[in-house]
Amino acid sequence: MNFLDVASGSGALSIPAARMGAQVLAADLSPKMIDLLHRGARNEGLSNLEGRVMDGHNLELEDDTFDITGSQFGVMLFPDLPRGLAEMVRVTEPGGKVLLVSYGPPMNVEFLGFFISAMQIVVPTFSGPPMDPPPLPFQAADPHMLRRRMNEAELKDIAIEPGVERLTFRTGKEMWDWVTNSNPIPVQMISNLTEEQKVDVQLALDDMLRERASGKAVAVLEAEVNIGIGTK
Numbered sequence: 352m353n354f355l356d357v358a359s360g361s362g363a364l365s366i367p368a369a370r371m372g373a374q375v376l377a378a379d380l381s382p383k384m385i386d387l388l389h390r391g392a393r394n395e396g397l398s399n400l401e402g403r404v405m406d407g408h409n410l411e412l413e414d415d416t417f418d419i420t421g422s423q424f425g426v427m428l429f430p431d432l433p434r435g436l437a438e439m440v441r442v443t444e445p446g447g448k449v450l451l452v453s454y455g456p457p458m459n460v461e462f463l464g465f466f467i468s469a470m471q472i473v474v475p476t477f478s479g480p481p482m483d484p485p486p487l488p489f490q491a492a493d494p495h496m497l498r499r500r501m502n503e504a505e506l507k508d509i510a511i512e513p514g515v516e517r518l519t520f521r522t523g524k525e526m527w528d529w530v531t532n533s534n535p536i537p538v539q540m541i542s543n544l545t546e547e548q549k550v551d552v553q554l555a556l557d558d559m560l561r562e563r564a565s566g567k568a569v570a571v572l573e574a575e576v577n578i579g580i581g582t583k
């Protein structure tokens with residue numbers, strides 16, 4: 352099948368889809384992410400995966416093209432989520448599926464809580480990102496809101512299922528690199544830190560991850576997710 356991954360990042364959805372044999376187009380605004388995706392595809396010898404730099408608000412693609420269009424932790428953080436979703440629907444074939452994966456409420460997203468706590472150890476006056484209104488990545492955290500958005504996009508047979516994302520980290524530096532490359536909230540949170548403070552946050556994360564791992568090689572952090580599927 353033809354699968355489009357919108358805001359693909361380095362390929363968390365695209366690469367497994369390509370491994371399963373789909374013809375995959377991965378679109379992301381960031382050239383760096385598309386480079387990483389191409390590197391991952393090359394490493395696995397996946398010739399059925401193409402990455403293109405593209406704004407998900409304005410896909411440079413024909414109508415009615417893909418069997419499935421998906422976006423995992425992507426369109427959920429767009430400044431104009433309805434527009435991003437409408438674009439996904441537009442390029443999906445009639446009868447095809449649209450898949451949206453979004454985070455649940457911030458308090459159930461452990462990597463964010465860990466990051467905020469590590470920031471507070473280093474900068475005791477830091478009170479966390481503003482939560483009223485919630486930051487963009489949480490605009491579809493409520494499953495009812497996700498359903499409403501999918502309804503407004505005129506999708507049919509909508510199902511919203513709960514899920515859990517499990518992330519594993521070995522070190523504070525590994526978690527820092529992942530978090531600050533994948534989510535705009537932490538990027539904004541660290542914008543005023545000195546280089547020394549950045550290292551201190553990584554050391555604080557190290558301690559917290561070691562405690563969570565309790566003797567194991569990796570710490571597992573969980574996040575509540577909503578998986579929305581609809582038919583065009």
Ligand SMILES: C[S@@+](CC[C@H](N)C(=O)[O-])C[C@H]1O[C@@H](n2cnc3c(N)ncnc32)[C@H](O)[C@@H]1O
Pocket residue numbers: 357358359360361362363364378379380381384405406407408422423424425429533534
């Ligand atoms: C949290 S990451 C998710 C990446 C991947 N889908 C995953 O599941 O790991 C969000 C991605 O959205 C991309 N992004 C943000 N705004 C975008 C836009 N307007 N159009 C396309 N991609 C966008 C970012 O570059 C980033 O790679």
